[in-house]
Amino acid sequence: MEQLHDLRVSRIIRLSSPREFKEKLPVDEQAAATIVNGRREVENILTGKDRRMLVIVGPCSIHDMDSALEYARKLAALRIELKDDLCILMRVYFEKPRTTVGWKGFINDPHLDDTYDIEHGLFYARKLLLEINQMGLPAATEFLDPISPQYVADVVSWAAIGARTIESQTHRQMASGLSMPVGFKNSTDGRINVAVDAIRSAMHPHSFLGIDPDGYSSVITTKGNPFGHLVLRGGDKPNYDAKSIALAESWITKAGLEQSLLVDCSHANSGKKHEQQLKVWEDVLKQKTEGNRSIIGVMIESNICAGNQPFPEEPGKLRYGVSITDECISWEETERMLREGAAVMRTLAGKH
Numbered sequence: 001m002e003q004l005h006d007l008r009v010s011r012i013i014r015l016s017s018p019r020e021f022k023e024k025l026p027v028d029e030q031a032a033a034t035i036v037n038g039r040r041e042v043e044n045i046l047t048g049k050d051r052r053m054l055v056i057v058g059p060c061s062i063h064d065m066d067s068a069l070e071y072a073r074k075l076a077a078l079r080i081e082l083k084d085d086l087c088i089l090m091r092v093y094f095e096k097p098r099t100t101v102g103w104k105g106f107i108n109d110p111h112l113d114d115t116y117d118i119e120h121g122l123f124y125a126r127k128l129l130l131e132i133n134q135m136g137l138p139a140a141t142e143f144l145d146p147i148s149p150q151y152v153a154d155v156v157s158w159a160a161i162g163a164r165t166i167e168s169q170t171h172r173q174m175a176s177g178l179s180m181p182v183g184f185k186n187s188t189d190g191r192i193n194v195a196v197d198a199i200r201s202a203m204h205p206h207s208f209l210g211i212d213p214d215g216y217s218s219v220i221t222t223k224g225n226p227f228g229h230l231v232l233r234g235g236d237k238p239n240y241d242a243k244s245i246a247l248a249e250s251w252i253t254k255a256g257l258e259q260s261l262l263v264d265c266s267h268a269n270s271g272k273k274h275e276q277q278l279k280v281w282e283d284v285l286k287q288k289t290e291g292n293r294s295i296i297g298v299m300i301e302s303n304i305c306a307g308n309q310p311f312p313e314e315p316g317k318l319r320y321g322v323s324i325t326d327e328c329i330s331w332e333e334t335e336r337m338l339r340e341g342a343a344v345m346r347t348l349a350g351k352h
């Protein structure tokens with residue numbers, strides 16, 4: 001008989017199980033306290049118990065452990081300095097959804113050379129997340145592959161479902177079982193209703209196919225995630241201005257959800273130009289000053305150095321601290337922007 005299966009599969013490599021990874025890289029008490037506290041802070045901001053602004057800030061993608069750790073050390077200090085007015089989490093993104101094809105992130109191809117050493121990628125992703133949490137800095141990430149949360153979700157305090165996967169049932173089901181609050185991006189063409197549908201779907205329990213801690217395929221039954229919220233990232237046009245925010249609020253009201261949303265200063269809100277993130281940030285601060293209550297936080301793409309660089313032909317030729325995916329603002333600009341935001345939030349807190 002002719003071969004009927006795996007006609008287009010060239011290789012299958014078995015990975016260590018999530019349990020094996022967790023045994024090699026366990027969560028210590030210090031990291032656990034950061035994770036629990038980070039999740040609680042975000043939950044309290046989402047429900048209005050904490051009036052500080054949530055700031056998810058960091059590189060578009062992680063590709064180099066040293067520069068990620070240097071960035072995290074700087075951000076951990078800034079988190080403490082601005083803690084009365086801002087709740088800062090680091091963007092630690094290991095999975096990149098692509099419009100067509102391209103590097104899919106550190107977990108998928110950690111050596112940046114098409115060798116797809118996913119065992120290495122998962123191990124060092126988990127190790128970096130642990131080290132960042134040990135600094136007292138909670139981490140935020142996007143979950144793209146439905147299996148990766150089993151390996152790293154325990155060390156993440158905020159998660160995103162991206163614009164390209166927002167309509168996927170697989171991702172909505174996954175979000176319904178995640179232990180942290182989940183931000184749902186509007187679609188790449190700007191539709192908000194699909195993100196609101198995703199929030200509503202993820203609030204419910206689901207049963208679906210997944211893997212258990214030993215890597216066996218299993219039926220996963222979830223409880224539903226009550227902390228889903230909208231992230232406005234722009235679409236065919238930006239959607240951070242007051243008129244767009246009012247439109248998003250009306251979708252949220254129609255769905256009977258909490259009026260809490262995040263503005264992504266990057267992606268289609270910045271036209272992927274790093275200098276434009278400041279314009280979005282200033283607009284958000286203006287809206288807050290004018291009394292807006294629904295914007296509870298922002299996302300900013302930032303790295304040690306500004307801009308980006310082409311994906312390297314030779315990984316050894318990379319410029320240190322520069323993004324290999326979307327453009328980022330520099331560390332100096334990040335400090336300036338966040339200090340300015342903290343001052344605005346402090347003034348507002350004084351008025352209430």
Ligand SMILES: O=C[C@H](O)[C@H](O)COP(=O)(O)O
Pocket residue numbers: 060096097098099100101102267325326
């Ligand atoms: O955040 C990164 C990118 O915007 C996203 O992964 C899509 O990138 P691409 O359009 O270059 O594939």
Ligand SMILES: C=C(OP(=O)(O)O)C(=O)O
Pocket residue numbers: 060093096097142161162163164185233267
């Ligand atoms: C890919 C990302 O965003 P979006 O899904 O909004 O394009 C991202 O935040 O890295």
